[in-house]
Amino acid sequence: MTIDRSERGATAAVIPALHDPTGGAPRLRAELNLGTVWDLPEWSAGPRSRRAELYEEIAAAGFQAVQGGDPARCADAGLSCTTFGVSRTSDGLGDQVRLWRDLGFEAATLHVGTGLEDHDTAVRLLADVVEVSGAVGLPLYVETHRATITQDIWRTVAFVAELPELRFNGDFSHWYTGLEMPYGDFDEKVGFLAPVFARTRYLHGRIGSPGCIQIDIGDDRDVEPDSVAHFRTMWTAAMRGFVASAVDGDVLPFAPELLPAGIHYARTVPDGAGGAREEGDRWTQALRLVAVAGECFADATAAEAAAS
Numbered sequence: 001m002t003i004d005r006s007e008r009g010a011t012a013a014v015i016p017a018l019h020d021p022t023g024g025a026p027r028l029r030a031e032l033n034l035g036t037v038w039d040l041p042e043w044s045a046g047p048r049s050r051r052a053e054l055y056e057e058i059a060a061a062g063f064q065a066v067q068g069g070d071p072a073r074c075a076d077a078g079l080s081c082t083t084f085g086v087s088r089t090s091d092g093l094g095d096q097v098r099l100w101r102d103l104g105f106e107a108a109t110l111h112v113g114t115g116l117e118d119h120d121t122a123v124r125l126l127a128d129v130v131e132v133s134g135a136v137g138l139p140l141y142v143e144t145h146r147a148t149i150t151q152d153i154w155r156t157v158a159f160v161a162e163l164p165e166l167r168f169n170g171d172f173s174h175w176y177t178g179l180e181m182p183y184g185d186f187d188e189k190v191g192f193l194a195p196v197f198a199r200t201r202y203l204h205g206r207i208g209s210p211g212c213i214q215i216d217i218g219d220d221r222d223v224e225p226d227s228v229a230h231f232r233t234m235w236t237a238a239m240r241g242f243v244a245s246a247v248d249g250d251v252l253p254f255a256p257e258l259l260p261a262g263i264h265y266a267r268t269v270p271d272g273a274g275g276a277r278e279e280g281d282r283w284t285q286a287l288r289l290v291a292v293a294g295e296c297f298a299d300a301t302a303a304e305a306a307a308s
Contacts, residue, residue: 015133015140015167018107018201019249026246028239028297030290031065031082032058033204033257036282040260046283055079061287067255071104082202082253084143086111090128097136107139107253109169109202113149122149123162130165141169141202146178153179153193160195168196171204171257172234177213182230190233198245200238205256205289206265207231214258214265216280219288232296239300254293256286 020027037054040046047057055077058066065080074081083105087093100108113125126142126149133140142150150156150168153175160166175181181189190197209215209227217228235254242252259265261278268276 013130013134013165015130015165015201016137017246018139018251018253020251021249023249025248026243026250027252028293029065029080029251029253030063030293031067031080031253031255032063032286033084033255034066034068035260036256036258036286038260039262040283041278041281044281044283046281046286052076062290065106065253065255067109067253067257075104080106082107082109082255084109084111087125087129088112088114090125093128094132094136097132097138097140101136101138105138107141107202109141109143109204111145111148112142115147115149115151117149119155119158122155123159125149126159126163126166130163139167139201141167143169143204144171144174144196146174151178153189153196157192157195160199164195164199167199167201169202169204170196170200170234170238171206172231173204173206173208173213176227176230176234177208177210180210182210182227186230190237193234194237197234197237198241200241201252203235203238203252203254203293205254205286205293206258207289212267215267216285217288217292218280219284228292232292235293236296236300236303239297240304243300243304252297254290254297256289258282258285258289 037046040048047054052073055073059077059079065082066074067082068084069081071081081104083100085096085108087110110129112129113122129140129142144150206214207217207228215225217224261268266278266282269279271277
């Protein structure tokens with residue numbers, strides 16, 4: 001296994017919650033994945049600096065945390081800091097997670113495996129994630145992502161049946177587009193995914209369409225693309241799962257992760273001069289998605305209160 005058994009404690013099989021020691025009601029935390037400001041076009045309203053000013057601008061925009069940033073610079077700007085990584089195998093996972101903890105990161109999202117593993121191998125990899133997270137004391141959230149162990153919704157629900165202690169980073173665009181979730185009975189699929197939503201403790205903010213993983217949704221709720229309603233449904237279900245089990249001080253990060261066209265995420269449109277440009281401003285879209293998430297969290301909180 002990936003860790004020394006002598007490090008195991010009472011929480012070795014439990015992924016710790018992301019918790020604010022100052023307390024307060026369980027809350028949604030606006031976080032920004034730094035991929036959102038990678039290669040922003042010149043016409044974007046977003047920041048371009050990679051120095052301390054970047055973190056100050058992110059904080060000034062209302063974000064409370066950064067994913068993938070420098071913990072020291074985040075702290076100077078009053079921001080919390082999480083990270084992300086890839087764990088194709090369990091080799092070295094314990095050492096990597098200890099390093100993240102010691103550097104000051106509060107949590108990490110993980111791409112686990114390749115998607116080609118047989119069931120037993122996949123379950124062993126996921127069990128290692130749970131064990132390392134509990135032993136090191138750093139929350140590790142398995143990301144729902146293409147080309148990883150969670151690329152298929154049926155398999156992912158099956159993993160939860162064997163490892164109910166798993167916790168997820170819900171990047172639902174990978175399922176929505178990659179598995180074309182609207183093709184067929186969308187509501188049935190949402191119901192099927194209830195065990196995953198109940199265990200989602202981090203959310204990557206991105207909205208896709210049935211044919212494109214990242215779209216611009218505009219800034220007017222009255223004319224939102226059809227898929228936005230589907231993402232509202234999934235995000236609200238995940239937020240209800242968080243609210244249902246959260247205690248005072250628990251935090252649910254919502255981190256827009258809007259990636260550039262150069263790595264095949266942002267759509268491009270003709271720029272009127274014979275070239276192409278990204279269809280929208282990823283920075284202003286990140287702010288829009290945070291607003292949508294806030295509406296979903298209010299709905300989730302009200303629904304959970306009504307049900308209790």
